[in-house]
């Protein structure tokens with residue numbers, strides 16, 4: 001038998017299961033409160049107050065919204081493909097959640113005398129996994145749009161698909177430069193490297209790469225200014241136009257989960273993950289260090305989520321040709337140049 | 352063609368400059384503007400708790416007035432109904448019986464007096480037309496409701512409290528209109 005398989009005992013399985021439950025529920029709760037935060041941020045930017053009726057400061061608003069979505073009538077259009085129609089939102093939600101498996105949420109903690117990794121799976125091809133899953137995400141949009149049997153939804157699905165394909169290229173290229181630097185695909189190794197003394201966060205070495213990654217992350221999450229596949233005023237809601245009740249809820253929710261996960265990935269890859277600046281984690285006891293680490297990661301994630309919202313409520317949507325121009329003529333050459341320069345510099349430094 | 356006003360804005364369709372082409376700088380400028388608004392004082396008035404002060408000439412929901420002894424002032428002359436451009440007012444007159452002098456000021460009174468709030472446009476012409484100071488537009492909104500019937504306000508909805516039994520309610524219902532009366 002494979003020795004690796006033998007090393008997995010019952011406790012590990014239980015620990016992982018617990019971790020999975022925690023991570024999934026945490027992502028869902030965070031996504032819930034992202035909807036609330038989005039409305040608040042939008043309101044504040046527009047000199048309003050935003051939801052403030054349900055509970056103090058409207059804290060219970062997401063619950064009310066969720067309840068409302070659940071109570072709504074489920075409609076499956078008669079001419080739609082029923083199986084695909086239901087598969088669409090499921091896939092969107094599933095792919096949104098799957099990425100959370102490989103993000104290192106913190107360093108190890110000690111419970112009941114065991115050290116537990118705060119990461120569901122430390123796969124050594126972490127980033128490739130992210131790419132694999134993220135590109136699956138477009139199927140949720142495509143299937144949903146196609147199964148609705150509606151011209152607007154179909155148009156939106158096509159837009160979404162071509163947009164994500166175009167921006168994935170630039171995203172990949174910008175990451176290749178980063179990978180040259182780290183020499184590893186495992187997210188935990190990347191974080192560890194950034195935590196080493198004398199080593200700065202990757203943003204210092206790869207500012208351009210980060211910028212490209214950020215723009216692409218906006219595009220991949222279908223967030224303004226790249227929300228062409230759900231453009232309300234041209235496609236009236238795009239691919240989820242025919243959806244109602246919780247199936248619509250899943251689509252909307254998947255967007256927020258995506259936002260959370262891509263914030264986490266950006267924080268991990270470029271901003272040191274769970275590394276708290278100016279604190280030497282090695283000097284602290286493991287549990288305290290883990291708590292500090294989680295707090296640091298969360299702070300970074302919240303900043304990025306805020307950035308997503310801030311941009312959304314600042315700028316309008318791109319036109320489709322502008323989007324394609326930016327993707328193919330702007331970001332991809334830039335990412336290529338970034339990759340070449342990084343490669344050259346690394347070669348030159350190592351002689 | 353010659354421009355008729357000086358408000359014409361000529362669109363310049365020159366190609367974008369480099370700074371505009373990379374978008375980032377302009378987006379950053381925009382984000383700074385929105386960030387400023389983020390911390391600005393909010394324009395919202397939290398309605399049921401906070402209320403916007405009414406203008407002194409505000410024309411709100413009608414009230415039917417009483418005199419100082421609590422008698423209804425309206426004499427069912429119908430002038431308000433005639434003046435009303437929206438034809439929102441209907442009434443039925445009745446003659447005052449002996450012994451009802453403490454209820455009605457004039458010997459003829461409105462037995463039924465209805466204003467359809469869905470028709471009313473709050474123009475205030477009824478108030479202007481009334482020779483008896485009997486109808487006023489007060490400083491409240493028409494409250495929202497679920498049925499059409501509930502928007503037909505009858506006398507019990509419109510009459511203000513009796514000054515003898517409920518002087519505070521009377522003063523409140525008359526609001527600042529009382530001052531106008533004195534002038």
Ligand code: SF4
Nearest residue numbers: 435471472474475477
């Ligand atoms: S306010 Fe104008 S519309 Fe309303 S009842 Fe009086 S006269 Fe008629």
Ligand code: SF4
Nearest residue numbers: 425426428429431481
């Ligand atoms: S409210 Fe005034 S105008 Fe109208 S019927 Fe009564 S007394 Fe006449």
